[in-house]
Amino acid sequence: MTLAFLKNEIKPMDTSSLVDKVEDSLVNLLQKRKLSVGDVIPKEIELAEALGVSRTVVREALTRLRILGLIESKKKKGSVITSPDLFGMLSKSMNPHILAPETLKEIFELRLVLEIGMADLLFHRITKADIASLYKIVADEPKESKFHVFNIDYEIAFHGKLYEIAGNETLKKFQKLLLPIFDYVHNSGIVNEQSLLETFVTHKNLVEILEKGTPELFRNGMRGHLENHFIRLFGKKENSK
Numbered sequence: 001m002t003l004a005f006l007k008n009e010i011k012p013m014d015t016s017s018l019v020d021k022v023e024d025s026l027v028n029l030l031q032k033r034k035l036s037v038g039d040v041i042p043k044e045i046e047l048a049e050a051l052g053v054s055r056t057v058v059r060e061a062l063t064r065l066r067i068l069g070l071i072e073s074k075k076k077k078g079s080v081i082t083s084p085d086l087f088g089m090l091s092k093s094m095n096p097h098i099l100a101p102e103t104l105k106e107i108f109e110l111r112l113v114l115e116i117g118m119a120d121l122l123f124h125r126i127t128k129a130d131i132a133s134l135y136k137i138v139a140d141e142p143k144e145s146k147f148h149v150f151n152i153d154y155e156i157a158f159h160g161k162l163y164e165i166a167g168n169e170t171l172k173k174f175q176k177l178l179l180p181i182f183d184y185v186h187n188s189g190i191v192n193e194q195s196l197l198e199t200f201v202t203h204k205n206l207v208e209i210l211e212k213g214t215p216e217l218f219r220n221g222m223r224g225h226l227e228n229h230f231i232r233l234f235g236k237k238e239n240s241k
């Protein structure tokens with residue numbers, strides 16, 4: 001019986017599915033044993049025997065976990081649990097040129113939701129110095145008129161400062177990943193094209209709410225400020241003025 005005959009008669013094993021199962025089993029094992037950063041995981045040979053698979057399959061599954069940043073190799077210790085660099089991984093995949101248009105549109109929507117929802121963080125952490133900085137930013141912006149064209153530079157300066165004031169480093173890092181996507185979608189035609197957009201709630205209005213208002217007023221104000229973007233996503237309501 002020749003090798004060529006065997007290849008024609010026997011389909012190759014789907015080893016990738018086995019690696020997937022082993023990877024899932026390893027993640028479940030880490031969770032069940034409640035391992036934390038720095039804890040050592042079992043050796044390859046022990047895992048292979050326990051799972052009933054080859055060391056090669058285990059090694060490939062462990063390699064995937066290393067790529068995900070869940071484990072790392074330490075001299076004299078073997079593989080240990082580590083804290084993954086979530087934003088390092090996200091930054092490699094959040095490239096607007098390789099993401100589907102629907103995904104890009106959803107990320108555009110996500111940023112709008114985040115900015116409406118950050119009100120309580122802002123009111124809890126904002127200082128008088130922050131208010132002064134925001135007033136300085138809006139003072140440099142062009143005078144408002146009934147209609148204005150959206151300017152990405154002013155949006156980045158003002159909204160970037162809000163994320164900084166919010167004091168949540170994870171949110172701040174996420175915002176930096178969202179900005180290039182937001183800018184790309186803004187200019188791409190994925191959402192409806194803007195012409196002359198109405199002025200609803202301005203940056204200056206938002207600063208005034210932060211200075212004298214409440215989180216609820218700010219949420220409503222930010223929703224009004226972002227109305228132009230919602231119009232681009234969903235169209236203008238018939239009863240809108």
